[in-house]
Amino acid sequence: MSTHRLKSSTVMILIAILAVINQWIFLLVILGLTIGGLYEFFYMIKKKGIPIYSYVGIFIGVLIPASIYTHFELTKNWELLFIVLAFLLILLLQFARKDNSNAIVGLSTTLFGILYVSWFFSFLIKIRFLLPSVEGEKLLAFILLVTKSGDIGALVIGSRFGKHPLLPRVSPNKTIEGILGALTFSILFALLFRAFLPRAPQLSLLHVALMGAFFGGVGQLGDISESLMKRDCNVKDSGKLLPGLGGVLDTIDSLLFSAPAFYLYMSSVLNTLPFVTSAF
Secondary structure, eight states, rough: OOOHHHHHHHHHHHHHHHHHOHHHHHHHHHHHHHHHHHHHHHHHTTTTTOOOOOHHHHHHHHHHHHHHHHHOSTTTHHHHHHHHHHHHHHHHHHHHSSSTTTTTHHHHHHHHHHIIIIIITHHHHHHTTTSSSHHHHHHHHHHHHHHHHHHHHHHHHHHHHHOEETTTTTEEEEHHHHHHHHHHHHHHHHHTTGGSTTGGGGGGGHHHHHHHHHHHHHHHHHHHHHHHHHHTTTTTSOOOBBBBTTTTHHHHHHHHHHHHHHHHHHHHTTSSSSTTOOOO
């Protein structure tokens, strides 16, 4: 591990710990990473010459996690209305453009960026408030540990033992050994932090291990998906904000897939566990 990567990783770990235990820091981190992730996504798309509406996309993208955090909703799933409004606003802006070439691509890509970065990432907020107080913090910590340990396992095992390419057309550096390392680390961390799950004694070791494998695997799918986008945009890293780690999008890509999956799964599990009530 390079010095830059080690320093950036240390800083991000400290920020994550503070965000888990403090709600205001949590909100600021979520908003900051959402803005950074959207900016990097739209910047990559612009390099392909696609006419997008990045500032409108970032503005709408910030409103989604902010509304979820403050429980502001006119209807259930209020964040979906933001996405509809975003589409209508972008459509109106397109009417004002002199050049209508690639209009469909621009509209679709801008909306996709909002969904992919802002909405998916905002599920961390839903996880944080799925249970009251400390229990919600434990749930958030669990999915962060399982997902990011998978990233570490993929890096450590893949760089040391990786010999068989996974998807060379998408990401030449990813290997089958790296994916196996990711799954192994995710399973180990899921078992180590099993107590963070509600009513943990009711969940068998096999159940928790399968959870680690599944959510770790979903996280790696998120990482590979972002690699596909970078490959298409002909960029190595989504940005340079975090030396040694790349950009914001490179850092949160695995969480963009694992957080929604974990929220939906735990919402279902909590309904089957006695004496457990949701706070969201």
